[in-house]
Amino acid sequence: MGRRCWRRRALAAACLGAALLLLLLLLGAAARALLPESGNKALGSGWLGGKKRSPLQMLYDLDQGSSSALAEVHRQRRNLLRRACSRHTRRQRLLQPEDLRHVLVDDAHGLLYCYVPKVACTNWKRVLLALRGPGAADPQAIPAHQAHAPGRLPSLADFSPAEINRRLRAYLTFLFVREPFERLASAYRNKFARPYSAAFQRLYGTRIVRRLRPRAHPDALARGHDVRFAEFLAYLLDPRTRRDEPFNEHWERAHALCHPCRLRYDVVGKFETLAEDAAFVLGLVGAPGLRFPAPPPRAKAASAASQDLARRLFQDISPFYQRRLFDLYKMDFLLFNYSAPSYLRLH
Ligand SMILES: *[C@@H]1O[C@H](CO)[C@@H](O)[C@H](O)[C@H]1NC(C)=O
Numbered sequence: 142m143g144r145r146c147w148r149r150r151a152l153a154a155a156c157l158g159a160a161l162l163l164l165l166l167l168l169g170a171a172a173r174a175l176l177p178e179s180g181n182k183a184l185g186s187g188w189l190g191g192k193k194r195s196p197l198q199m200l201y202d203l204d205q206g207s208s209s210a211l212a213e214v215h216r217q218r219r220n221l222l223r224r225a226c227s228r229h230t231r232r233q234r235l236l237q238p239e240d241l242r243h244v245l246v247d248d249a250h251g252l253l254y255c256y257v258p259k260v261a262c263t264n265w266k267r268v269l270l271a272l273r274g275p276g277a278a279d280p281q282a283i284p285a286h287q288a289h290a291p292g293r294l295p296s297l298a299d300f301s302p303a304e305i306n307r308r309l310r311a312y313l314t315f316l317f318v319r320e321p322f323e324r325l326a327s328a329y330r331n332k333f334a335r336p337y338s339a340a341f342q343r344l345y346g347t348r349i350v351r352r353l354r355p356r357a358h359p360d361a362l363a364r365g366h367d368v369r370f371a372e373f374l375a376y377l378l379d380p381r382t383r384r385d386e387p388f389n390e391h392w393e394r395a396h397a398l399c400h401p402c403r404l405r406y407d408v409v410g411k412f413e414t415l416a417e418d419a420a421f422v423l424g425l426v427g428a429p430g431l432r433f434p435a436p437p438p439r440a441k442a443a444s445a446a447s448q449d450l451a452r453r454l455f456q457d458i459s460p461f462y463q464r465r466l467f468d469l470y471k472m473d474f475l476l477f478n479y480s481a482p483s484y485l486r487l488h
Pocket of ligand 1: 217218221478
């Protein structure tokens with residue numbers, strides 16, 4: 142066998158090996174049922190020395206018993222997600238470990254949390270950090286920059302396919318989502334319309350102005366500080382944007398960050414019912430004394446303001462762009478049971 146040929150074979154074998162690993166990863170994710178029969182065995186009495194049931198087992202118990210109203214809500218959300226996935230997704234490419242970058246791992250409690258920016262992810266990272274610490278640290282006391290510091294919380298992407306599969310089978314997997322256009326409006330306001338967003342404005346704002354604003358003022362070209370919502374949307378819809386690189390995580394679709402049709406999520410939390418849903422997850426974790434950071438006193442007003450902000454921002458957008466933007470975010474609407482906002486002019 143010539144040397145070249147041998148090399149080609151080695152390469153082919155390596156490729157095949159990699160493909161098999163990925164296939165395993167895929168099967169592991171697909172085969173995992175909520176019912177942790179195998180999980181029970183795998184975890185068995187070994188879970189925390191047999192003293193405690195894992196969060197996934199807790200959820201299983203809830204589902205078996207005369208389940209609470211809240212458990213029923215979550216069961217229905219899960220079923221809806223599953224149905225929407227089978228109805229709306231076609232053949233998909235294989236998942237690579239790198240696709241799981243947003244899934245954070247808590248080995249001590251058996252948790253996988255996929256974070257979606259603009260959906261209380263700072264507070265969830267705080268909670269995961271507090272869970273790691275000895276004693277019951279107060280999540281609220283952890284500064285935001287610490288919660289977001291890279292590497293503070295391990296990501297599923299850092300593990301081998303076998304290790305990923307093991308965790309996907311045995312851990313409680315959850316994410317939090319939000320009405321897609323409210324999330325988008327919030328991202329725009331936070332990253333473009335606030336004086337403290339200079340870094341984002343320089344990085345993305347200047348790009349948007351350069352590409353989309355004819356005869357831009359030199360100051361706007363240099364600072365990217367005055368991007369209008371319509372320009373931001375045009376940037377999102379411009380095919381060049383996603384050809385160059387993936388969307389920034391603040392406006393990337395939740396399904397593209399968390400792959401809810403590929404991984405089996407046990408709990409789909411919603412920003413709109415954040416306090417109840419967070420308490421539900423923490424109840425499964427069984428960490429007495431740990432409280433999800435309370436929303437600021439003005440939270441109710443802020444939530445109404447978030448709806449109102451989206452409505453106001455979209456009001457000036459033409460029906461043509463509204464439709465195209467709805468198409469872009471449609472999967473997040475469908476998978477997480479959000480209806481098209483009434484202020485849109487889709488027809
Ligand atoms: C989906 O949304 C509708 C309308 O808001 C609601 O009535 C229904 O209960 C939701 N279904 C699930 C499974 O959450």
